[in-house]
Amino acid sequence: MSYLVLARKWRPTSFAEVVGQQHVLQALINGLTQNRLHHAFLFAGTRGVGKTTLARILAKSLNCETGVTATPCGQCSACVEVDSGRFVDLIEVDAASRTKVDDTRELLDNVQYAPSRGRYKVYLIDEVHMLSTSSFNALLKTLEEPPAHVKFLFATTDPQKLPVTILSRCLQFNLRRLTLAQISDHLGYILTQENIPFESAALKQLAQAADGSMRDALSLLDQAIGFGDGEVRNEAVERMLGNISGTQLMALLSALAEHNSSQLLSQVAELNALGREATAILDGLMQLLQQMAILQAVPEHQLEDATTQPFLSALANQLSPETVQLMYQIALHGKRDLPYAPTPQSGLEMTLIRMLHFQPDHTSDSLQPIANQTMEMPPKKPQAKPDPVSEQTRAAAATVEHDTDSAPVKNNAANLVSDSKITTPETQQIQADPVSDTNATVDAKNWTQLIAELKLSALTRQLADNCAFIRSEENIIYLQLAPELAHLATDNAQKRLAAAINKQLDKTLTLRFENQVDSSVPQTLAAERAQDMADRQQHAETAIQNDPTVEMLKNTFNARIIDQTIKPLK
Known part of the structure; x- marks a missing residue:
């Protein structure tokens, strides 16, 4: 006897053998038990999830010699012939090869005749969305009012292509993709029954490669058995599928976390020598980063792969959540840009280098001099005899020189000089910024100014903007944070925040947050900005309301002002 592939040998023959799809099974079983049977069923879903299998089991349930039942006997002639594909009253049609209207009319010519052997004449049309528009039109009337002995079973992978007139005449069941656990457990059951040695990790790889399709998983299982010489081992399946091992992916993540560029490039070269695709490497990294993000959000969460849990938990504590999210986004964009790279390996290397150097907590040694020049300002020191004219005054003076005929400009320049409080060299000495002075003390007056000058990332910036200064004792700054914003103080x-303040002041200070809410504490920087925005908004609304042109437009066109649309100018 010729070899029968696993996908056909282990095809379910009853509802109890079907894996998953409980929402569909429940509806079919209840309908058969209560004898509430529709005349047309539509099974929709991706390939290999059981559409045609469920249709055949339903046909067998309708024609079993023991009666209409949800548990066909499987022993009578009708059940045996349906299982073997030779039941005369089960007419299976491949719509992909019979799309013409003449084929559909020929099929419907026999609908009026009673079944030859069974209780019902069942028409199973696979890939029904492939029928032509004329074929659907020819089917409409019969589908709406078929004879009592006829049942229509449709299967499709693309229900959106079906006319709504067809969909409205059918009971539609959407079959879902199978989960990794459902596929791997079923593969393990089959291998146990076949007495074939296997490793659970290998089955998980096959289930992941199947992408929700049980038929694909069984086909891959056949291939893995042949590749592994009668065994299903993790290493053999890994080589067969071209997957990247968890050890290799964890080595890449370790190199990224430790900022070890030489180890990172060495791992990429090793993976490239093994023939691993850049897309698969980035996919594996994104899966680990996604699991790390879950562990950071829910530390007690248990991952499906228990072997990687300790490593990812430790790494999740080492890296900040924003770093993990940024690395995930870089990998996602890098995968999208791979087709535009000169070679897949170069695109992968550039993506990993971006993940290495763009981390919020890390600045490359090679980029440090540039960072120092662009981001770090040296502390200001008092000058013996500074230049009495500031840059702002020079700009104003230049404006006056270039427009000597404009009196308002001259006045503005004079006001500008007056506002900047600049006097002659004999009576004025420039003082250093009190916040940037290394000997300055932090108090309620200059706290918001200090916070505004700091270069901070998103989460730290929110914390700084919402902190209120309480007092300062020796080298300790006491701050207050509203209770509803306590989550910011990680x-x-x-x-x-402490490191940024110490760097700005060239001191070593410690921050302490107090829980009590004191109404007498000065406002935070965020509150000051909100108040400034409210004042500017009020000024803008007042200016619009008092503008004579706006008043004329209101009177002329019987119009009204929508206050929500008024925005202050920047």
Whole structure:
């Protein structure tokens, strides 16, 4: 006897053998049990999830010699012939090869005749969305009012292509993709029955490669058995599928976390020598980063792969959540841009280098001099005899020189000089910024100015903007944070805020947050900005309301002002 592939040998013959799809099974079983049977069923879903299988089991349930039942006997002649594909009253049609209207009319010519052997004449039309428009039109009337002995079973992978007139005449069941656990457990059951040695990790790889399709998983299982010489081992399946091992992916993540560029490029070269695709590498990295993000959000969460849990938990504590999210986005964009790279390997290397150097907590040594020049300002020191004219005054003076005929401009320049409080060299000495002075003390007056000058990332910036200064004692700054914003004061955010303040002041200070809410504490920087925005908005609304042109437009066109649309100018 010729070899029968696993996908056909282990095809379900009853509802109890079907894996998953409980929402569809429940509806069919209840309909058969209560004898509430529709005349047309539509099974929709991706390939290999059981559409045609469920249709055949339903046909067998309708024609079993023991009666209409949800548990056909499987022993009578009708059940045996349906299982073997030779039941005369089960007419299976491949719509992909019979799309013409003449084929559909020929099929419907026999609808009026009673079944030859069974209780019902069942028409199973696979890939029904492939029928032509004329074929659908020819089918409409019969589908709406078929004879009592006829049932229509349709299967499709693309229900959107079916006319709504067809969909409205059918009971539609959407079959879902099978989960990794459902596929791997079923593969394990089959291998146990076949007495074939296997490893659970290998079955998980096959289930992942099947992408929700049980038929694809069984086909891959056949291939893995042949590749592994009668066994299903993890290493053999990994080589067969070209997957990247968890050890290799964890080595890449370790190199990224430790900022080890030489180890990172060495791992990429090793993977390239093994023939691993750049897309698969980025997919594997994104899966690990996604699991790390879940562990950061829910530390007690248990991953499906218990072997990687300790490593990812430790790495999740080492990297900040924003770093993990940024690395995930870089990998996602890098995968999208791979087709535009000169070679897949170069595109992968550039993506990993971006993940290495764009981390919020890391600045490359090679980029440090540039960072120092562009981001770090040296502390201001008092000058013996500074230039009495500031840059702002020079700009104003230049404006006056280039427009000597404009009196308002001259006045503005004079006002500008007056506002900047610049006097002659004999009576004025420029003072250093009190916030940037290394000997300056932090108090309620200059706290918001200090916070506004700091270069901070998103989460730390929110914490700084919403902190209110309470008092300062020796080298300790006491701050207050509203209770509803307590989640901002994470350990990492506090450390970064303290480091930024110490760097700005060239001191070593410690931040402490107090829980009590004191109404007498000065406003935060965020509150000051909100108040400034409210004042500017009020000024803008007042200016619009008092503008004579606006008043004329209101009177002429019987119009009204929508206050929500008024925005202050920047």
